[in-house]
Amino acid sequence: MTMIEGHGGDLALAALRAYGVTEMFTLSGGHVFPLYDAAHKAGFPIYDVRHEQSAVFAAEAVAKLRRTPGLAVLTAGPGVTNGVSGLTSAFFNGSPVLVLGGRAPSFRWGSGSLQEIDHVPIVAPVTKHAATVASAPDIPAAIGLALRTALAPHRGPAFLDLPLEVVFSVASAEISAAPVELAEADPDEVSRAAALLAGAERPVIIAGSDVWAGDAVDALRAAAEALDVPVFTNGMGRGALPPGHRLTFAKSRRAALKGADVVAVIGTPLDFRLGFGDFGAATVVHVVDAPAQRATHVTPAASPAGDLRAILTAFADHAGARTPHDDWVRGLRETEDAAAAKHAAEMAAESDPIKPGRVYGELRKVLEPDAITIGDGGDFVSYAGRYLEPARPGTWLDPGPYGCLGTGTGYAMGARVTYPDRQICVLMGDGAAGFSLMDAESLVRQNLPVVIVVGNNGIWGLEKHPMRAMYGYDVAADLQPELRYDDIVRALGGAGETVAKAGDLGPALERAFAAGVPYLVNVLTDPTDAYPRSSNLA
Numbered sequence: 001m002t003m004i005e006g007h008g009g010d011l012a013l014a015a016l017r018a019y020g021v022t023e024m025f026t027l028s029g030g031h032v033f034p035l036y037d038a039a040h041k042a043g044f045p046i047y048d049v050r051h052e053q054s055a056v057f058a059a060e061a062v063a064k065l066r067r068t069p070g071l072a073v074l075t076a077g078p079g080v081t082n083g084v085s086g087l088t089s090a091f092f093n094g095s096p097v098l099v100l101g102g103r104a105p106s107f108r109w110g111s112g113s114l115q116e117i118d119h120v121p122i123v124a125p126v127t128k129h130a131a132t133v134a135s136a137p138d139i140p141a142a143i144g145l146a147l148r149t150a151l152a153p154h155r156g157p158a159f160l161d162l163p164l165e166v167v168f169s170v171a172s173a174e175i176s177a178a179p180v181e182l183a184e185a186d187p188d189e190v191s192r193a194a195a196l197l198a199g200a201e202r203p204v205i206i207a208g209s210d211v212w213a214g215d216a217v218d219a220l221r222a223a224a225e226a227l228d229v230p231v232f233t234n235g236m237g238r239g240a241l242p243p244g245h246r247l248t249f250a251k252s253r254r255a256a257l258k259g260a261d262v263v264a265v266i267g268t269p270l271d272f273r274l275g276f277g278d279f280g281a282a283t284v285v286h287v288v289d290a291p292a293q294r295a296t297h298v299t300p301a302a303s304p305a306g307d308l309r310a311i312l313t314a315f316a317d318h319a320g321a322r323t324p325h326d327d328w329v330r331g332l333r334e335t336e337d338a339a340a341a342k343h344a345a346e347m348a349a350e351s352d353p354i355k356p357g358r359v360y361g362e363l364r365k366v367l368e369p370d371a372i373t374i375g376d377g378g379d380f381v382s383y384a385g386r387y388l389e390p391a392r393p394g395t396w397l398d399p400g401p402y403g404c405l406g407t408g409t410g411y412a413m414g415a416r417v418t419y420p421d422r423q424i425c426v427l428m429g430d431g432a433a434g435f436s437l438m439d440a441e442s443l444v445r446q447n448l449p450v451v452i453v454v455g456n457n458g459i460w461g462l463e464k465h466p467m468r469a470m471y472g473y474d475v476a477a478d479l480q481p482e483l484r485y486d487d488i489v490r491a492l493g494g495a496g497e498t499v500a501k502a503g504d505l506g507p508a509l510e511r512a513f514a515a516g517v518p519y520l521v522n523v524l525t526d527p528t529d530a531y532p533r534s535s536n537l538a
Contacts, residue, residue: 001175002014002174002175003173005170005171005172006170006171007034007167007168007169007170008034008136008139008162008166008167008168009032009033009037009038009167010034010037010038010041011136011139011171011173012100012139012140012143012167013035013038013039013042015139015175016069016098016143016147017044018144018175018176019069019143020069021068021069021070021071021098021147022044023044023045023046023047023062023417024039024044024045024046024072024073025047025054025055025058025070025071025073025413025414026047026049026055026072026074027049027051027052027055027075029074029075029102030102031075031079031101031103031115031164031167032073032075032100032102033168034167035073035100036073045417047442047446047448048442048446049442050438050441050442051438052072052074052079052080052086053082053083053435054406054409054413054436054442055072055073055074056072056074056085056089056097056099056410057089057406057407057409057436058072058410058411058413058414059072059098059099060090060093060407060410060411060414061374061411061413061414061415062417063095063097064093064095064209064212064236064397065394065397065414065415065418065419066418068096069098069150070095070097070098071098071099071100072086072097072099073099073100073101074099074100074101074102076101076104076115076116076117076119076161077114077116077117078115079101079102079115080099080102080117080119080123081117081122084122084123084126086404087099087123087127087157088404089399089400089402089404090156091402092400093402094154094155094213095155095157095213096150096151096155096156097150097157097158098146098147098150098157098160099123099158099159100143100160100161100162101119101162102115102162102164103119103161103162103163104116104117104164105163105164105165106166107165119159120132123159126157127156127157127158128149128156128157128158129145129146129159130158131146131159131160131161132160132162132163133160133162133163134166135169136166136167136170136171136173137171138173139162139166139167139173140175141173142160144176144178146159148180151180152290153210153214153289153290153307154210154288154292154293182307182310183290183305183306183307184306185305185306185307185310185311186304186305187314189303189304189305190304190311190314190315191320192301193264193302193303193304193315194320195318195320196262196283196285196301196302197229197264197285197318198227198321198323199321199323200260200261200262200283201323201325202261203227203229203260203261203263203328204229204232204257204260204262204264205223205231205232205264205266206232206233206234206253206263206266206268206274207232207234207237207240207266207268208233208234208235208237208266208268208269209237209267209268210266210267210288210308211236211237211240211266211308211312212235212267212393212394214267214307214308214309216267216311216312217240219308219310219311219312219313219316220237220240220241220312221241222312223312223313224241225247225316226315226317226318227315227316227318227322228247228326229247229264230247230249230325230328230332231248231249232249233250234273234274235268235396235398236394236397237267237268238389238390238395238396239390239391239393239394239395239396240393242391242392243389243391246329249332249333250336250389251335251336251339251343252332252335252336252339255332256332257275257279257280257282259328259331260279260282261281262284263285264285264286264287265285265286266312267289267308269295269401270284270286270298271401272401273401276297276298277297277300278298284300284301285300285301285302285303286298287304287305287308287312288303288305289305289306289308290306343357343386346358346387347360347364348361349361350502350503351526352502353500353526354501354523354525354526355525355529356525356529357383357387358505359383359453359455359505359523360383360384360388362506363453363509364387364388365506366506366509366510366513367388367423367425368422369392370395370419370422371395371422372397372419372423372424372425373388373390373395373396373397373427374397374408374411374412374415374424374425375396375398375408375427376398376399376405376407376427376432376436377405377408377429377431377432378405378429378460378461378463378531379429379457379462379529379531380427380429380457380525381427381428381432382531384427385398386531397415405431405435407436408426408432409426409439409442411426412448412450412452413439413442413443415450416443416450417448424449424450425450425451425453426450426451427453428454428455429454429455430454430455430458430485431459431460431479433485437485437488440488440492440518440520441493443494443518444492445493448518449515449517449519450518451509451512451519451520451521452489452496452518452519452520453512453521453523454485454520454521454523455525456482456483456522456525457524457526457529458478458480458481458482458527459477459478459527460476460477460478460479461527461530461531463476463477464477466533481527484498485522486522489519489520492518493518494520495515495518496512496519496520496521496522497511497521497522498522498523499522500524505523508521
């Protein structure tokens with residue numbers, strides 16, 4: 001515990017650093033100048049953006065990749081409201097992001113100060129904690145409470161706003177950090193879940209982002225190997241078991257869920273991505289990191305809630321009877337291999353216009369095992385999930401179940417700050433490009449090179465094809481065909497090129513990764529190609 005004196009920004013920065021925050025993402029505003037002053041004096045990195053949503057998305061990328069708090073600092077009024085989509089994505093993704101907002105002065109509240117609005121009721125539904133700090137000496141304790149709340153499972157964002165007179169005041173306060181306690185699951189519930197998996201004839205595990213967030217990747221692998229259960233993954237769970245592992249599966253999920261007698265969903269909700277937990281006649285086990293994450297629309301046979309690493313370690317150590325699963329695993333592998341052969345042909349397609357599959361076939365040749373791959377789009381990114389197989393955990397970022405477009409450039413900034421020496425590749429639909437491409441200027445100006453691959457089919461594919469199927473026509477679903485998104489990045493100081501022929505993809509991608517600047521590869525893809533969907537979104 002340390003006593004320090006300074007203005008509100010100094011107190012805030014000391015509290016943030018005590019909890020492992022190492023940089024801020026922001027868009028300049030006078031209400032938060034003391035935070036900048038404190039950071040500048042301390043040599044604390046500041047990364048600024050052109051739209052506040054990118055600041056929050058960058059902070060979320062840091063939170064996801066490092067499993068430590070990410071920080072966004074937003075000025076009052078529209079600064080905060082522009083960040084609401086980023087907060088909401090972090091809420092759905094369970095990302096420990098802290099947003100510090102400026103606020104009009106309390107002593108003049110109601111008089112019409114610049115950007116005077118009460119942010120807390122706006123952000124409270126999409127945060128774990130939202131409050132206004134009443135005085136400068138209260139700042140460190142308020143930040144500590146907000147960060148512990150954000151970091152406690154189930155993780156998620158927190159918000160604090162700092163009135164003008166609070167953040168500019170000088171005061172003394174104690175700085176300390178308290179550990180975050182992890183809940184222990186009911187041992188009987190854990191044993192029941194383990195017994196169901198071990199005793200099943202055709203078990204399946206689906207593991208999601210919380211396995212990564214809870215540092216339970218090794219425990220998941222140990223449990224799967226000990227119980228001999230095939231593993232499918234989504235979100236940041238991808239790569240938890242490496243490609244080529246006997247129990248790693250991706251392309252045979254429909255067959256697996258159709259044939260399974262026990263499905264254990266671990267660290268991800270039973271939402272639309274998993275058919276709302278309706279797996280036919282299969283028994284459902286739902287393993288979550290906090291009781292509030294238990295499904296309420298289905299009744300699992302077992303639902304342990306607590307520290308995922310401890311739960312999965314208990315699964316691996318299960319001492320009860322175990323049913324052999326060799327035949328089940330072998331059958332799924334045959335289905336998986338057949339799908340892989342089909343996908344290989346799609347990724348080698350020489351069609352004109354270019355099929356999305358070919359883009360990913362070429363990317364697989366140039367992406368390094370530790371590359372950070374970021375998805376921001378609809379159909380184009382759905383194909384990424386189909387064709388790309390992360391080699392390592394913690395290397396895949398997508399918008400998550402909230403499905404918010406515009407994450408890509410902010411995620412890229414956070415990823416580049418986190419990993420200065422890795423490949424950072426953003427996979428962006430041309431629709432998604434409209435949300436955040438201006439922040440390529442932020443990447444250029446702050447020397448943050450990334451590669452952006454735009455699948456440019458000139459339409460809102462996720463809407464155009466279904467609307468045509470439903471109504472026989474479509475409206476509000478067209479974009480400019482063959483638009484030169486690479487010219488936009490060049491005009492902002494980066495580089496890029498347009499690719500119209502499949503055979504030119506490989507060399508273009510190699511140039512992009514070698515460029516050392518933000519580089520956009522604008523790939524003209526087939527607008528008639530529609531991702532084959534079977535999900536019920538509602």
